[in-house]
Amino acid sequence: MTQKIADDIDRRILKELVADARITNNELAERVGLSASACLRRLRRLEETGVIQGYAALVDPAVEGWTMTAIASIRLSRQHDDEIQMFENAVQSWDEVLECHLVTGSRDYVLKVMSAGLEQYERFIKDKIAKLKCVDTIETSFVMNTIKARRF
Template sequence: MESDAPSPLDRTDRRLLDEVQRDARLTTAQLADRVSLSTSPCWRRLKRLEEQGVIQGYHARLDAARLGWGVTAFVHIMMESHNAELGSQFEDAVMRIPEVVACHNVSGQYDFLLQVVARDLSSFGEFARSTIRTLPGVKEMNSSFSLKEVKAPRALPV
């Protein structure tokens, strides 16, 4: 019987993952050189890690400010009930909102934590009133604003 669990990562897998997180634009040959493999085994390892879901995609990191997103807000959401259907409706709605760049179901006083980008404080206020507060099941919201990004989401420790 086959397991859905990924096979354990060895030292070479970890080095591959570390290098890919640093620069996903490396060619297989460049990556192989950095981890002391030949090209074919390197490619096979990458494909295996992709098939196992360890590598979920390759992305470019964009500068929010240069794209006109001057405000980053963290919005705590308290739901009116813990009904599973209502939670699913909320999650589905959030997935369709481009300004919500991250959403976590969290423990504690609130149920969800949203990371939201906005052009400025005024546009965030309008977005909060017209979009966030109208999401299914929202009972309460509490917002905090990033004053400075100290450490951006980047590489996971491998």
């Protein structure tokens, strides 16, 4: 298997791109100590090998009216393939769900959910999650403040 990250220069390239994905190749090359052509070759290799999976704009959720973040822990009634598939398919269609993780422990899934407020979150729970026959319990924690949010 080919190593995806060759050395510390690759790591510095990634660190700079995480900080500013719109950096020019010339500026990136200067910051990591490479020529522009060598930097571009490394960047293309990191993209082609899947280390860099894409580029995105980070948009303030408040622009969409989403000012409240909730962490919902979900336990399914049974861990059968049909119920797992039902839940995962439903989650894919819900815009409010930013992240969904299959987890170990007493819960099956943890969701990061955004809404415009408590009433909208309650409507999301009642109209979407609670209507799934495969869901046994829902436990919610509300995010009061984000101390650190790292992007990869």
